């Protein structure tokens with residue numbers, strides 16, 4: 154199908170983009186990698202009057218570490234994360250996910266920030282953002298605000314970005330030396346969206362107890378969800394097999410999947426627990442701690 158008629162605008166700077174959004178408000182949709190928006194337009198699921206292409210804004214294609222964060226700009230492609238030595242060395246959860254989002258061709262165009270703004274319930278990056286306590290910078294022509302991932306994902310395909318605004322970057326806290334993580338995803342074949350997924354990030358204290366656990370599950374509900382009850386169980390405790398099992402049970406309790414061609418609701422709920430357990434074991438393994446699911 155062909156998209157409905159629209160006007161096409163290109164922004165060459167952040168100021169130009171913000172001026173266009175101030176002028177057109179809810180009539181304009183930001184075009185980043187176009188990997189989700191263009192198909193949605195072709196199926197007439199999205200019919201923006203104005204398409205605002207931010208791809209020419211070179212200043213938004215960056216990834217930099219500093220002030221305790223890894224910051225990724227709105228025009229940085231998924232493919233850049235996959236080959237980043239900084240991510241490979243310290244950001245294990247992001248490194249895992251960067252190889253599993255869609256397929257290599259899609260990752261050449263798709264952006265992390267675009268994926269977060271799209272907020273597909275089966276998307277990979279929202280789950281990672283929740284577990285790693287990411288923050289998003291949102292701007293309009295009048296100013297800027299920072300929104301925690303917990304508050305960013307409102308509902309399926311809906312976020313805290315309001316009309317007249319756009320997301321400029323996502324910031325992931327820099328993990329300490331005793332932090333590791335793991336992204337677990339079941340997919341029917343390479344390039345498919347998740348049947349179920351889990352993102353885990355753990356920081357250990359000097360005595361070997363878990364100081365900070367971040368756990369989120371994806372594709373098993375209307376949006377990616379933090380498993381706060383599992384985090385609370387783990388925090389302050391030495392990791393044990395029973396604790397890992399209990400954390401997995403908490404994930405199963407809050408999973409609210411719908412049956413579809415990828416599996417039944419029961420299967421997906423079960424997998425949410427399995428993937429959380431696998432993510433915990435893998436994260437602990439990377440920290441030199443043996444665990445069994």
Ligand SMILES: Cc1cc2nc3c(=O)[nH]c(=O)nc-3n(C[C@H](O)[C@H](O)[C@H](O)COP(=O)(O)OP(=O)(O)OC[C@H]3O[C@@H](n4cnc5c(N)ncnc54)[C@H](O)[C@@H]3O)c2cc1C
Pocket residue numbers: 182183184185186187188189190191227253254255256259262263264265266267268270271273275276277278314318319320321344345346347
């Ligand atoms: C074949 C295929 C397989 C895929 N498989 C997966 C998968 O396994 N896992 C997965 O997570 N994703 C998958 N995707 C989706 C892909 O990762 C998309 O790239 C991503 O979801 C959207 O990123 P984008 O940069 O292409 O955004 P776009 O398609 O350009 O935009 C998506 C939405 O976000 C909005 N938006 C984009 N950037 C901003 C911004 N800076 N500020 C405000 N709003 C913004 C747009 O207006 C639009 O509504 C797949 C896509 C395809 C085509």
